[in-house]
Amino acid sequence: MQALMMNTQLMISSILKHGERNYPTQEIVSVTADNPRHRYTYKDFATRSRQLANALANLGAKFGDRIGTMAWNDYRHMELYYGISGSGMVCHMINPKLFPEQINYIINHAEDRFLFVDVLVVPLLEALKDHISKVEGIVVLTSKEMMPETSLPSVHCYEELISKESDEFSWPDFDENTASSMCYTSGTTGNPKGVVYSHRSTLLHAYAGSLPDITNASCHETCMPIVPMFHVNAWGVPYAGIMVGSKLVLPGPKMADGETLQDLIASENVTFSSGVPTIWMALLDYLDQSGKSVDSLKVVTTGGAACPRGIIERFKQKHGAMVMQGWGMTEMSPLGTFFSLKPGMQDYTEEQVTELQCKQGRAVFGVDIKIVDEDNNELPWDGVAFGALKVRGPWIATGYYGLSQEPGSDDCPVDSDGWLNTGDVAVITPEGYMQITDRTKDVIKTGGEWVSSIDIENAAASHADIAEAAAIGRYHPKWTERPLLIVVMQPGKTLSSEEIIAYMSESLHKWSVPDDVVFVDELPHTATGKLNKLALREKFKDYQFPGVA
Numbered sequence: 184m185q186a187l188m189m190n191t192q193l194m195i196s197s198i199l200k201h202g203e204r205n206y207p208t209q210e211i212v213s214v215t216a217d218n219p220r221h222r223y224t225y226k227d228f229a230t231r232s233r234q235l236a237n238a239l240a241n242l243g244a245k246f247g248d249r250i251g252t253m254a255w256n257d258y259r260h261m262e263l264y265y266g267i268s269g270s271g272m273v274c275h276m277i278n279p280k281l282f283p284e285q286i287n288y289i290i291n292h293a294e295d296r297f298l299f300v301d302v303l304v305v306p307l308l309e310a311l312k313d314h315i316s317k318v319e320g321i322v323v324l325t326s327k328e329m330m331p332e333t334s335l336p337s338v339h340c341y342e343e344l345i346s347k348e349s350d351e352f353s354w355p356d357f358d359e360n361t362a363s364s365m366c367y368t369s370g371t372t373g374n375p376k377g378v379v380y381s382h383r384s385t386l387l388h389a390y391a392g393s394l395p396d397i398t399n400a401s402c403h404e405t406c407m408p409i410v411p412m413f414h415v416n417a418w419g420v421p422y423a424g425i426m427v428g429s430k431l432v433l434p435g436p437k438m439a440d441g442e443t444l445q446d447l448i449a450s451e452n453v454t455f456s457s458g459v460p461t462i463w464m465a466l467l468d469y470l471d472q473s474g475k476s477v478d479s480l481k482v483v484t485t486g487g488a489a490c491p492r493g494i495i496e497r498f499k500q501k502h503g504a505m506v507m508q509g510w511g512m513t514e515m516s517p518l519g520t521f522f523s524l525k526p527g528m529q530d531y532t533e534e535q536v537t538e539l540q541c542k543q544g545r546a547v548f549g550v551d552i553k554i555v556d557e558d559n560n561e562l563p564w565d566g567v568a569f570g571a572l573k574v575r576g577p578w579i580a581t582g583y584y585g586l587s588q589e590p591g592s593d594d595c596p597v598d599s600d601g602w603l604n605t606g607d608v609a610v611i612t613p614e615g616y617m618q619i620t621d622r623t624k625d626v627i628k629t630g631g632e633w634v635s636s637i638d639i640e641n642a643a644a645s646h647a648d649i650a651e652a653a654a655i656g657r658y659h660p661k662w663t664e665r666p667l668l669i670v671v672m673q674p675g676k677t678l679s680s681e682e683i684i685a686y687m688s689e690s691l692h693k694w695s696v697p698d699d700v701v702f703v704d705e706l707p708h709t710a711t712g713k714l715n716k717l718a719l720r721e722k723f724k725d726y727q728f729p730g731v732a
């Protein structure tokens with residue numbers, strides 16, 4: 184029997200229409216390269232998004248075309264999110280901080296017809312211009328007065344372009360499974376891979392992310408997404424925030440600047456903010472140095488990398504803000520798990536709560552998670568067993584753009600049972616709290632045991648004199664692999680290998696304690712700030728443990 188319900192398609196444009204109608208005076212405040220504090224309303228936002236839609240049509244952009252953006256978090260990027268996707272085109276967010284050869288590859292692979300770029304990105308594109316000749320036009324996101332001199336061909340000024348256009352535009356309705364946006368993941372190996380989101384996946388993700396035990400998004404909150412809009416849709420805030428009518432504060436290119444962040448939080452009354460741990464570290468350090476506060480801030484969400492305990496404790500003890508850790512991936516839109524307490528935990532001590540905040544959270548409704556052993560047998564949620572983490576759900580990728588969608592094939596991240604292989608290794612407690620212990624490729628296999636490189640790194644980094652540490656497995660004739668620790672010391676501090684090993688023996692299992700420690704001036708990182716273990720394994724490929732033939 185068929186249901187008798189309207190089959191209304193889930194459209195990104197419907198978020199904009201709802202936001203404009205219900206919260207016309209709600210504000211969006213932005214920092215841009217041409218204005219330290221721009222503010223306008225949802226009504227202005229919707230009006231200009233319609234002008235943009237007309238401008239795109241007049242440029243000749245068609246349904247399904249990829250339109251690239253290289254921009255920070257600000258109101259013009261918001262207009263692009265809605266104007267492009269709402270027109271049935273694909274908003275392709277490109278991370279301007281990737282290596283130029285990766286950007287070049289991504290633009291060509293996606294076959295972007297037009298690029299909308301921040302003024303700050305113009306020099307980068309000038310250097311790439313001979314490689315991206317298929318791009319038909321470049322629109323610089325600024326006003327006529329602030330347009331830079333440039334050697335780029337076919338350049339337009341965003342404000343001039345949209346000011347000529349009518350603000351009447353009827354957003355088209357089409358199949359909700361149509362591509363709405365795309366983001367390339369920048370793995371440490373091979374070429375970047377394109378993840379393609381749909382209108383349906385984006386809306387379901389926005390609903391799920393807003394639930395009370397997830398972010399509790401609301402028109403009563405002021406939300407500042409610091410995670411970039413070129414990185415997995417700023418974790419969905421540009422959609423969920425408008426859906427519920429939050430005031431949005433967008434920090435533009437000043438994302439890692441503690442002073443700007445504090446000023447925005449205090450003067451705009453930001454209650455909720457999302458970012459990666461390095462951003463929070465920069466803000467907390469600035470607050471310590473300046474003695475300033477962030478009294479309005481109630482909730483800080485973090486993800487992208489494990490959140491150091493110090494960040495959770497400093498926010499709680501000094502600033503009265505609760506850190507909520509989430510875990511996800513570009514392939515997951517990105518939300519997978521998120522922190523919240525469960526009934527029966529009201530009486531937990533502060534220490535017990537902090538312990539839970541250090542984990543990656545519980546599965547969000549809509550995302551099934553499981554851990555499996557090397558033979559793909561499901562492992563129990565007992566807080567002990569750890570294995571490869573797999574996920575499935577309606578906002579999780581089936582494959583990558585232009586690569587095989589055949590489950591189980593080499594280029595496809597989905598296995599033949601329909602679960603996406605996350606590449607993470609995790610343990611899950613009986614209460615459902617998941618903890619990432621490693622990346623599959625980074626696990627150190629020693630004498631039949633799996634040792635978490637992250638545990639080793641955390642144990643080392645908890646020493647006040649150690650600035651950063653990385654653990655990799657190196658060949659050992661008896662144990663197959665043993666952990667090698669690579670350390671960057673704090674400026675002016677010295678420790679011997681023996682001292683570090685003795686310190687780590689206090690907190691680690693015997694088999695996890697590294698056999699040797701080497702010192703370097705800096706560790707390699709990927710363009711998105713993650714430790715580049717591949718480069719480290721390459722650098723230390725001929726390394727031999729002392730006294731081992």
Ligand code: ADP
Pocket residue numbers: 368369414415485486487488489490508509510511512513514517543605606607619622711
């Ligand atoms: P993002 O950095 O936005 O999470 P990526 O797709 O670039 O998205 O990276 C996803 C990977 O980042 C995950 O597979 C996992 O290894 C790591 N990651 C994400 N969130 C966390 C977290 N809270 N703790 C530990 N690792 C995380």
